[in-house]
Amino acid sequence: QGIDLTHHTQDGQWTLHTDRLQVTLQPSPSQLQVHLKGQVTFRDLPHQAITGAPKRPLTLLATLTYDQKQHALLLQSAKIQQGGAQVVAHGMWDLDSAMPRRLRLQGEGITPQTLLQYAPAQFLLDQLQGQLSFDIQLQKPTGAQPLTATALRGNFSLQNGSWTTPYCAQSIQLKTIHGTLAMADLQDLTTGKLQVDQITGTLANSQIVGSLSLNDFQKCHLQCTARGTVDLAALKPEAFQASWTAMAGQLTLDGTLDAHLKTQALAAQTAPQITGTIKLQQGRCKTTSPQLLWQDLNGHLTLEDQALVVKTLTGSVGTSNFCLSGTFQHPGTLWSSNAALPTATAKVYIDYLDVDTLFSEEAGAEASPALFVPPCTQLDLECDIQQLHYRRFQGKNVRGTLRLQGHRLKAEKLQFGMAGGKVTLHSTLELGKDSPQLRTKAKLQGVDLSQLFYTCENFHQNFLLDKHLRGKVSADCHWKLQLDEHWRANWKTLQAGIDVQLYNGLLCDFPPIQQLAAYVPKESLTAVHFPALKNHISIQQSTIYIPTMEVYNNVAHMQLSGTHTFDGKIDYNFVVPLSSAQLLPQEALATDALDGINLHLKLQGDVNNYKVIYNVQALKNSLKDDLKKQGQVLKQILQGTYRSKTNIQALTPDDYFEFD
Numbered sequence: 001q002g003i004d005l006t007h008h009t010q011d012g013q014w015t016l017h018t019d020r021l022q023v024t025l026q027p028s029p030s031q032l033q034v035h036l037k038g039q040v041t042f043r044d045l046p047h048q049a050i051t052g053a054p055k056r057p058l059t060l061l062a063t064l065t066y067d068q069k070q071h072a073l074l075l076q077s078a079k080i081q082q083g084g085a086q087v088v089a090h091g092m093w094d095l096d097s098a099m100p101r102r103l104r105l106q107g108e109g110i111t112p113q114t115l116l117q118y119a120p121a122q123f124l125l126d127q128l129q130g131q132l133s134f135d136i137q138l139q140k141p142t143g144a145q146p147l148t149a150t151a152l153r154g155n156f157s158l159q160n161g162s163w164t165t166p167y168c169a170q171s172i173q174l175k176t177i178h179g180t181l182a183m184a185d186l187q188d189l190t191t192g193k194l195q196v197d198q199i200t201g202t203l204a205n206s207q208i209v210g211s212l213s214l215n216d217f218q219k220c221h222l223q224c225t226a227r228g229t230v231d232l233a234a235l236k237p238e239a240f241q242a243s244w245t246a247m248a249g250q251l252t253l254d255g256t257l258d259a260h261l262k263t264q265a266l267a268a269q270t271a272p273q274i275t276g277t278i279k280l281q282q283g284r285c286k287t288t289s290p291q292l293l294w295q296d297l298n299g300h301l302t303l304e305d306q307a308l309v310v311k312t313l314t315g316s317v318g319t320s321n322f323c324l325s326g327t328f329q330h331p332g333t334l335w336s337s338n339a340a341l342p343t344a345t346a347k348v349y350i351d352y353l354d355v356d357t358l359f360s361e362e363a364g365a366e367a368s369p370a371l372f373v374p375p376c377t378q379l380d381l382e383c384d385i386q387q388l389h390y391r392r393f394q395g396k397n398v399r400g401t402l403r404l405q406g407h408r409l410k411a412e413k414l415q416f417g418m419a420g421g422k423v424t425l426h427s428t429l430e431l432g433k434d435s436p437q438l439r440t441k442a443k444l445q446g447v448d449l450s451q452l453f454y455t456c457e458n459f460h461q462n463f464l465l466d467k468h469l470r471g472k473v474s475a476d477c478h479w480k481l482q483l484d485e486h487w488r489a490n491w492k493t494l495q496a497g498i499d500v501q502l503y504n505g506l507l508c509d510f511p512p513i514q515q516l517a518a519y520v521p522k523e524s525l526t527a528v529h530f531p532a533l534k535n536h537i538s539i540q541q542s543t544i545y546i547p548t549m550e551v552y553n554n555v556a557h558m559q560l561s562g563t564h565t566f567d568g569k570i571d572y573n574f575v576v577p578l579s580s581a582q583l584l585p586q587e588a589l590a591t592d593a594l595d596g597i598n599l600h601l602k603l604q605g606d607v608n609n610y611k612v613i614y615n616v617q618a619l620k621n622s623l624k625d626d627l628k629k630q631g632q633v634l635k636q637i638l639q640g641t642y643r644s645k646t647n648i649q650a651l652t653p654d655d656y657f658e659f660d
């Protein structure tokens with residue numbers, strides 16, 4: 001009791017611990033017969049690769065004979081038991097190599113967990129349940145030297161089996177399995193081969209029939225085939241992707257797998273080779289981020305050359321129907337964190353995409369969840385969307401390419417109809433930073449100005465509204481801004497340049513303009529026309545800069561320039577020719593008497609509290625310029641080179657006027 005029996009070999013050592021063992025010895029001149037009865041535990045085995053699980057005591061009843069001349073151990077009969085498992089053995093053992101010369105093992109009632117104590121850890125036996133029986137023979141070639149390799153061959157069967165996998169909600173039930181096992185060299189795990197010609201597994205309404213071959217017990221090279229149907233409701237969707245829930249539908253598959261297994265997991269020393277076909281029928285799935293319901297999913301897919309080829313996949317998400325086709329490289333990322341990250345080239349057609357409906361359950365959220373994009377992922381998605389609805393946006397014939405390269409998402413040649421016109425844009429979103437940056441170039445052609453403001457929700461201000469505007473706008477725009485982790489725009493970082501052209505424009509009942517009524521005929525301020533207007537508007541440091549531009553109608557015309565900050569501070573300059581003003585009875589003046597004389601006004605304050613004042617500085621600058629021009633005219637008169645367009649009329653004293 002409590003004795004360790006150790007035997008050293010060139011490959012390691014055997015250690016047998018006697019928990020309680022009765023030993024009877026019967027010596028003779030050349031032999032020693034031993035009767036054993038009791039409990040023992042193997043603590044050390046020659047190969048560290050097969051010391052997987054903790055060892056439990058074995059009940060031993062055996063008769064063996066030690067032959068001194070052959071330096072061998074003859075096992076006449078031995079019965080080993082552990083729980084309900086039993087192994088009967090007999091044969092001859094070469095003590096020099098610690099390997100049998102010949103040995104037959106017959107077992108029954110053995111659980112995979114029992115074998116896990118002595119089998120290679122790569123075998124994943126902890127996921128397998130059932131009652132195993134086997135008949136295995138170990139044999140050296142006849143006449144071989146003591147150190148010659150011992151070969152193994154035999155057969156086995158599994159009764160009442162089941163296999164537990166993290167991808168299934170329940171264990172897969174296995175019908176009786178029959179297979180063969182062979183090793184050319186018992187001390188070399190790489191020579192091992194396990195073969196099962198037919199495996200039938202059932203899971204809920206699923207049934208799969210296949211075969212399995214496992215070669216090289218060191219790397220565990222697995223080759224298997226499978227065909228049958230899979231009930232998606234019996235799977236654990238979160239095991240594939242954390243955001244998937246409530247899967248339903250049916251998969252019909254016929255394929256092969258060629259892979260290498262590692263301890264306790266399906267991983268890729270080399271990428272798994274998967275080939276076959278998949279048919280999806282009436283699939284259904286929910287995603288939690290974002291919260292979407294995918295249903296009526298039907299498609300035909302093939303697996304080949306490390307690629308998942310989607311010949312056609314149709315379905316609906318929310319109220320939108322779609323049709324997808326394309327190629328996804330490295331689909332093994334679904335089950336292996338070590339597999340290469342996926343790349344994809346695909347086309348999608350959607351008849352009507354209602355973004356509001358898709359994200360209706362998250363409408364109350366202040367911001368969308370942050371998006372995680374794995375590095376090195378590549379996606380080329382060619383889009384064709386007949387109608388796109390988002391809040392007030394109504395886009396038609398949305399076509400273009402979305403390209404994801406690493407941490408960079410691009411929209412290339414994205415075109416769509418909007419507000420009676422056409423929009424083309426190129427946009428780049430840098431995702432790899434703490435503050436994602438958006439860069440965009442856009443071209444607008446013939447877009448209705450009032451609808452543009454309405455669609456863009458008046459650009460989140462209540463000063464200049466869609467009801468104030470009419471006309472068609474064309475523009476070339478470029479801008480960049482930063483987003484926070486929740487995809488909210490940081491408007492303080494916005495930098496933009498806009499070359500705008502407005503045709504048949506109209507500014508209707510705009511309150512700040514109405515305050516010019518004391519200086520400009522009121523009827524000209526009710527509807528300010530812009531038959532054709534061009535300007536370059538820039539945005540820097542939370543401020544909109546509007547260079548000087550002329551606006552006019554049939555009653556009056558004026559010049560407008562100024563700034564407008566994002567926090568509502570306004571500073572507009574108006575230059576009104578005195579000939580357009582209503583300060584004087586103009587019928588008493590000559591036709592061009594007021595030419596070149598301007599009224600300079602300034603509108604200052606914020607959008608809720610503003611007033612019109614004289615722009616004294618601008619008036620001084622104007623007078624300075626006018627005096628300079630008058631000096632040039634006087635010089636030309638003295639030189640006799642001045643040519644006036646109209647006759648100069650002398651003014652009577654009553655025609656003189658002064659500014660306060």
